[in-house]
């Protein structure tokens with residue numbers, strides 16, 4: 193009876209049962225809640241049973257031994273019903289919110305270990321709305337909907353049981369009405385779920401666009417671009433409205449439809465009762481009790497049909513959550529342990545593309561960096577420099593060819609250990625919404641004292657500015673660090689890199705936003721650390737790379753030249769050309 197009210201296709205059923213698996217650890221609270229529902233459900237037929245003797249004859253003539261107690265019994269029934277209802281609802285909420293908390297925790301844990309390629313494929317809006325909107329709908333699906341589903345189907349069962357006991361013949365009508373109701377509910381369920389999937393998708397689009405608008409507010413203002421983004425937002429919002437209205441339509445229609453069918457059933461019963469000789473035989477009390485049970489059926493029946501919507505919504509919401517939970521995370525723990533790398537890096541005929549449908553970014557790329565060496569990577573924008581640094585820290589894996597660290601393929605090393613060997617100061621580095629100090633010590637495994645913080649901040653040419661800030665090191669940098677200037681952000685990241693004791697340092701345009709004075713100062717500090725580390729410097733400003741032991745010139749994903757600054761200038765090849773064009777641009781001033 194219970195599940196026949198739900199129509200779930202196999203995928204949805206698997207998801208729903210899997211969700212119920214999360215309930216298992218809280219089975220005691222769940223059982224208590226179901227017990228409450230059972231008592232609640234029993235109170236209804238109990239009430240109808242109570243009226244039966246009352247109506248068998250007039251009040252005055254009834255001779256029932258417990259008649260005097262009936263008012264008290266009624267009070268008791270309502271008391272039990274109230275307490276049971278409270279226990280059932282709160283118990284289910286208790287279980288539901290715990291399930292939700294665990295789902296969110298698991299999902300968040302999965303997100304932070306998701307491979308970078310997954311993030312490339314999915315929009316942030318989808319992830320955020322799954323994490324917030326979808327999960328709330330699952331909560332509703334568990335707490336509210338499950339309560340109704342169990343409580344009201346138990347009520348229906350109790351009432352029907354009582355009716356069968358009273359007059360099995362009259363219950364035949366159920367055989368006519370029940371299949372009709374079932375067919376209706378099944379048809380509606382399928383619609384509910386389809387509509388809900390659409391609502392969730394449109395919701396993730398709304399989230400995505402809102403987030404984008406917030407993140408790009410300054411750009412929107414300076415380019416007078418509000419209309420453009422509003423024009424993108426409006427259709428998404430409209431789509432959300434339309435699908436929600438479709439849901440509302442189905443919801444509004446489903447109750448009356450099913451009630452009507454049930455009403456026809458009731459009419460049939462009354463008709464049958466009036467026609468049949470049974471009516472004359474049975475007592476008035478029996479008939480009235482039967483009829484009140486029948487009428488009492490209507491309310492739970494209505495709840496059960498309405499509950500379909502939140503359940504289908506919950507199921508539609510849980511499917512992407514499980515998809516995220518089932519996705520393959522990065523495995524941090526497998527592989528050879530690596531305590532301290534020598535810092536020997538080798539790219540051996542590496543080819544890579546971000547996606548099968550995209551052109552290759554690196555092709556047959558080979559180079560080697562010896563322990564302690566400082567190697568610079570130069571090349572035009574888009575030539576694949578950042579990609580090389582991403583491959584080194586294994587944000588992505590190569591398609592073919594091998595990258596080796598200390599003579600072994602990167603994949604052989606434990607990923608967590610591998611990443612501990614490398615400090616990447618990335619080009620578009622963003623800070624966490626935390627204090628400067630917290631951002632600086634991020635990723636340091638040992639505790640860092642104030643003195644060390646000050647040294648790092650001094651080396652990163654940041655100390656004067658920090659001292660001027662109201663809370664010094666404890667000043668919050670705001671969301672993504674946007675309360676700081678671009679150059680300040682970069683210097684916080686450099687300070688972080690200086691604090692981290694890893695044998696390999698990768699600087700991807702790490703000083704691009706600094707003025708020449710600050711850059712020179714920071715470079716001295718970096719040079720000091722570099723003397724102990726293998727360093728890869730990526731830079732457009734050639735002054736930054738002049739001091740490198742070796743310079744690799746990258747063009748279309750291949751190394752086209754290699755040598756020291758002087759050697760490459762003498763060669764008058766790609767590097768010299770790059771130098772010259774940059775010098776000319778600088779001399780000519782900003783491009784109009």
Ligand SMILES: Nc1ncnc2c1ncn2[C@@H]1O[C@H](COP(=O)(O)OP(=O)(O)OP(=O)(O)O)[C@@H](O)[C@H]1O
Nearest residue numbers: 312546550553572573574575576577578579580619
């Ligand atoms: N996540 C990504 N998904 C798909 N393509 C990408 C991705 N990141 C970069 N690319 C593409 O890969 C190519 C190389 O990008 P990369 O960031 O490595 O260049 P770069 O040499 O660092 O450039 P710049 O000097 O401008 O920083 C570019 O054509 C870019 O469009």
Ligand SMILES: [Mg+2]
Nearest residue numbers: 577578579619
């Ligand atoms: Mg780059």
